[in-house]
Every structure is written in C-alpha cells, then in structure tokens.
Amino acid sequence: MRLFSARGRGGAQVGAFGVFGAAFVWLVGFKVVAHWAGPEGVGLFSQLRQMAQAATIGATFGGTNALVQGIAERRDDAERMQFRTTAAGLIAISGSLVAIVMTVAAPQLTQFFLSSEDSGLVSAVRWLALAVLLNVGATYALGVLNGYRSYPYLALSQVSGPAALLMLLAGAWWWAIPTTPQLLVGSFVLCFGVTCLFGAWGVSRLPIFVVASGLRGLTKSQSRIFLRFALSNLVAALSTTVALLLIRSWVIESRGLAFAGLFDAGWTLTFNYTTLFLTACSAIYLPLLTAATSPEEQKACMLRTAYLVFGAGVLICYAMVLLREPLINLLYSPQFQASGEVLMVLVIAVIFRGTSWVYGTMILATRNSRVLLLSDLALNLCLLATARYSLERYTSLEALSWAFVLPNFLYLVFVIEYAHNKNSLMRRRLIWPLLVAGTLPLFYLALASSAPQLAYSGFTVGLCMAIGLAVSVAALIAYKKVAL
Structure with a gap:
C-alpha cells in the first residue's frame, strides 16, 4: 500500500x-x-450557517463519513449499489423529517x-429548512463521489455552490442592497442547491449507475450494522456541531x-479552515487507514499523515500569529482587529485538533461505535462547561478562546493512548516531543501579548518564530523518513 501512489497523488491534488x-x-x-454588514452581520451569517450545518449532520447520520467508509470497504460494484440504495432511502426520510x-x-x-422573536428572523429560519433539504442531497452526492474516488466531479460540486453564493453576496454588496436575514438565507439556498445539482450530475456519470440501478438494498442484518455505526457517527458529529451552536447562542x-x-x-x-484542510486529507486518509490490515501498515499510514498535518499546521499557525493584523485586514476589515486576541489562543487548540484528528480516525476506521460516541460526547461536554464558565466569569474574547484549549488537549491525550492501545507500534514518543516543542512558544506568545513590553519584544517573537519553523521542518523530515 502506498499512501500517495500515482493515482493517489492525482486524486489528492484534485480533491x-x-x-x-x-x-x-x-x-x-x-x-x-x-x-457589507459589519461584525453583527458576520455573527448572524455564521449562526445561520451553523444551524444549517447542524441540521444537515443530523439528517445525514453525521455527514459523509458513514457513506465514504461504507462504499470504500465494499469492493464489489453490486454490493456498493445495494449499500447506496439503503443509504439514499434512509437519508431521504431523515432529511425530510428534519426540514419539516x-x-x-x-x-x-x-x-x-x-435570542430573538423577530418575525423576519422566524421567516428566515423557515426558509433555512429548504436550504437544509438541498444540503442533505448535496452531502449524499458528495459522499458517494468521495467513496468512489470520483475526484473531478467531487471538486466541481464542492466549488460550484460557494461560487454561486459569493456572486449573490457580492452583487448585493455592490448594489448596496440592505442586509436582511432572508437574503442571507437565500444565499444558502442558492449555494446548496447548486452543489446538489452538480453532485447529482456527477453521481449520474458513475459507470455503475446505469448498470446496477435496479438492485435492491441491503439485507436487514446489513442495514442494522450500517445504522448502528451511522447513528454513533451521527451522535459524535452532531455533538460537536450542536456544542458550537449552543456556545454561539450563549455568546449572542x-x-x-x-x-x-x-x-x-x-x-x-x-x-x-483547519477542518476543511482535514476534510481534504480525509478523502485519501480514511479509506486507506480502513483498508490497512497489519499493524505496520497502520503505523506507516498514521505517522505519515500525522507528521504531514502537524508540520503544515505548525507552519501555518505561526505565520498567522506573526501576520495576524494584516491578515484580518485583508480577509475581513479593520473593524475586526479585536479578533486577533481569539486567533492568538485558538492556534494552540488547532494544533491539538489536527494531531488528534489523525489519531482519532482509527476509531472510525475500526468502527468502534461505543468509543466514538463516548469520546466525542465527553469532549463536547467538557467544551460546553469551559465555555459557559468563561462567559460567566470573564468578558474578554481571549478568555472565551482559552475555553477551547483544555478540551482539545484532553481529547488529544485520549486518542494517542487509544491508538497506542490498539497498535503497540504507535509509541507515544513518536509524536509528543514534537507537540510540546511546537506549542510551548505559542503558549508564551498568547500569555505574553498582554504582558510588559520586555516580555513581548521583537527578539522574543523572532525566537518563538524560529522555534516554530524548526519544529515544522523536523516534522516534515520525519514525514519523508516514514517507509511505506
């Protein structure tokens, strides 16, 4: 097995x-x-998007993971079509129920x-149900395309919807159309609708579609196995999305x-954007880790991915800390400079999350439903507790950001121990030294940013950046050395 074979490299690039x-x-x-709308508009736009995402995850049994794994682990085309028939029926029913x-x-x-009873917002939420229904169809199509590794159609579907949304928002801004909740929701309807159309077109182009379209679905026992794993994946994924939705509602x-x-x-x-990067890696990583049959293959696959994700993540996070002011001005506006306090702290949690994702994928690959469910619930309950404590005791953006660091660190400890327990070749010393070296300078910069000028001088910032660069290079060298 090669993590990045010739086909894998091409697929990874297109994906x-x-x-x-x-x-x-x-x-x-x-x-x-x-x-167009300032911080308040961004807050509303983000919360509506989070509501749509939570509903979609609930209707699709946790997103695309269950679909991708179900298709990837079946080699026979007829079995894949049986699986798709059952999955499509279940998702169609659940999507309709969620929209209603x-x-x-x-x-x-x-x-x-x-936190409002405004009739305009109520009307917008009703229209959001249509956006969710379209997003359910789009998610199913993207999962099928990913499972078949039909990367060109997958990429086209992923880009087309957001491009349509951008054109609508840019037109509204250019023509100075007043910001309304209905208009923001309308952009989601357009986005998910276009993605759904292109995704359906891509699925219709799969070779097996015409040949095996008349096959029946899975047997009752096979359906129960799928549902058991899908429901565990659903609760795990939904717990994360709902936790973020609740935290945002508390903030509002x-x-x-x-x-x-x-x-x-x-x-x-x-x-x-870390999540999007990990989603891109998942298109290659999850099917290959699922197919790994020996401890040596598992170790090689996990370590190679862990070093790549960690090395790239450290480099990006340190660059974001160094360039946070011009970055926020470029990607948002000068009104959002206070967001730099959030960024300084969340980059630490991001590094923990990226590494824990690599190790935690073994739970998905081995279909350990109980561990998947309990670990994600524990993570998000801890996150809710720390966020609530922060909002009740403190008033700063920085304090709320620290509430995300501790839960992600504890989850990282758990998944590294889980991977070691399942595969003794995955030794702790292979990753912890890099993690400690990569995050300590970020802890110092986040804590010293409000300290006296001497503690946050140009020399100390430069030294921390040099350490981060050295750790990133060391991780990428380790990535190259892992034999497959």
Whole structure:
C-alpha cells in the first residue's frame, strides 16, 4: 500500500482543489459580508450557517463519513449499489423529517439560537429548512463521489455552490442592497442547491449507475450494522456541531451579535479552515487507514499523515500569529482587529485538533461505535462547561478562546493512548516531543501579548518564530523518513 501512489497523488491534488477552492470562496464570501454588514452581520451569517450545518449532520447520520467508509470497504460494484440504495432511502426520510421539524418549530429555534422573536428572523429560519433539504442531497452526492474516488466531479460540486453564493453576496454588496436575514438565507439556498445539482450530475456519470440501478438494498442484518455505526457517527458529529451552536447562542445572548461576529472571525481563520484542510486529507486518509490490515501498515499510514498535518499546521499557525493584523485586514476589515486576541489562543487548540484528528480516525476506521460516541460526547461536554464558565466569569474574547484549549488537549491525550492501545507500534514518543516543542512558544506568545513590553519584544517573537519553523521542518523530515 502506498499512501500517495500515482493515482493517489492525482486524486489528492484534485480533491484538495475542491476543498481548498471552496474554502477560498467561502473566505471571500465572509469578507464581503464583513464589509457589507459589519461584525453583527458576520455573527448572524455564521449562526445561520451553523444551524444549517447542524441540521444537515443530523439528517445525514453525521455527514459523509458513514457513506465514504461504507462504499470504500465494499469492493464489489453490486454490493456498493445495494449499500447506496439503503443509504439514499434512509437519508431521504431523515432529511425530510428534519426540514419539516425546522419549518414547524421555527419560532422556538429562533428564540433559542438567535435570542430573538423577530418575525423576519422566524421567516428566515423557515426558509433555512429548504436550504437544509438541498444540503442533505448535496452531502449524499458528495459522499458517494468521495467513496468512489470520483475526484473531478467531487471538486466541481464542492466549488460550484460557494461560487454561486459569493456572486449573490457580492452583487448585493455592490448594489448596496440592505442586509436582511432572508437574503442571507437565500444565499444558502442558492449555494446548496447548486452543489446538489452538480453532485447529482456527477453521481449520474458513475459507470455503475446505469448498470446496477435496479438492485435492491441491503439485507436487514446489513442495514442494522450500517445504522448502528451511522447513528454513533451521527451522535459524535452532531455533538460537536450542536456544542458550537449552543456556545454561539450563549455568546449572542450575553454579549450580542457584534461580539459573536468578532469571535467567529478568529474561529473561521483557525478552526474552520483547519477542518476543511482535514476534510481534504480525509478523502485519501480514511479509506486507506480502513483498508490497512497489519499493524505496520497502520503505523506507516498514521505517522505519515500525522507528521504531514502537524508540520503544515505548525507552519501555518505561526505565520498567522506573526501576520495576524494584516491578515484580518485583508480577509475581513479593520473593524475586526479585536479578533486577533481569539486567533492568538485558538492556534494552540488547532494544533491539538489536527494531531488528534489523525489519531482519532482509527476509531472510525475500526468502527468502534461505543468509543466514538463516548469520546466525542465527553469532549463536547467538557467544551460546553469551559465555555459557559468563561462567559460567566470573564468578558474578554481571549478568555472565551482559552475555553477551547483544555478540551482539545484532553481529547488529544485520549486518542494517542487509544491508538497506542490498539497498535503497540504507535509509541507515544513518536509524536509528543514534537507537540510540546511546537506549542510551548505559542503558549508564551498568547500569555505574553498582554504582558510588559520586555516580555513581548521583537527578539522574543523572532525566537518563538524560529522555534516554530524548526519544529515544522523536523516534522516534515520525519514525514519523508516514514517507509511505506
């Protein structure tokens, strides 16, 4: 097995184009909203997007992971079509139910997540149900394309929707159309609708589509196995999304939309785009780790990915800390400079998250439903507790950001121990020295940024940057040395 074979390299490049192309377009979209509507507009736009994401994850049993793994582990085309038939039926039913519930319960959802009873917001949430229904179809299509490794169609589908959203937002900004919740939701309807159309077209182009379209679904026992894993994946993925949704709703309730918008700018620049980077890696990593049959193959696959993700993540995080002021001005506007406090702290949690994702994927690959469920629930309950404590005791953006560091560190400790327990070749010393060396300078910079000038001088900043660069280079050298 080769982690990056000739086909794998080409697939990784096209898949990365889709993920990062979509990420770039979303990033430009946030900049348009920042100039058009300011921090309050960004806060509302982000919360509506988070609501749509939570509903979509609930309707698709946790996103694309269950689909990708179910297709990737089946080698026979007929078995794949049986799996797709069952998955499509279940997702269609759950998606319809979620959309109906959102439509009926729109007033309650608006009050709970947006701290408002405004009729315009209630109407927008009802329209958001349509966006969710379209996003469910798009998510199913993207999962199938990913499972078949149909990367060109996958990339086209991923980029097309956000591009349509950007054109709508840019036009509204250019023509100085007033910002309304309905218009923001309309951009999501357009985005997810275009993605769904292109995704369906890509699925229809798969060779097996015409040949095996008449096959029945999985047997009852096979369906139960799929549902058991999918439901565990659902609860794990939904717990993360709902936790973020609750935290944002608490921020809006206690600090207002402007504060939420400033926090979300720092969050988007760190966690949001780290997640997209990991999603790009997952298109190659999860199927290969699932297919690894020996401890040696597992070790090689995990370490190679861990060193690559960690090395690239450290380099990017240190660059963001160094260039945070011009970066925020470029990607948002000078009104968002306070988001630099968020960025300084969240980069630490991001490095923990990136590494824990690599190790934690073994839970998905081995389909350990109980561990997947309990570990994610514990992580997000801890996150909710630290965020609530921070909002009740402190008033700064920086304090809220620290609430994300501790839960992600504890989860990192757990998944490294889990991987070592499942595969004794995955020794702790292979990753911990790099993690400690890579994060200590960031801890110092985050804590010293409000300290006396001597503690945060140009020399100390330069020294910390040099250490970060050295750690990144060491990780990438280790990546090259892992034999496959």
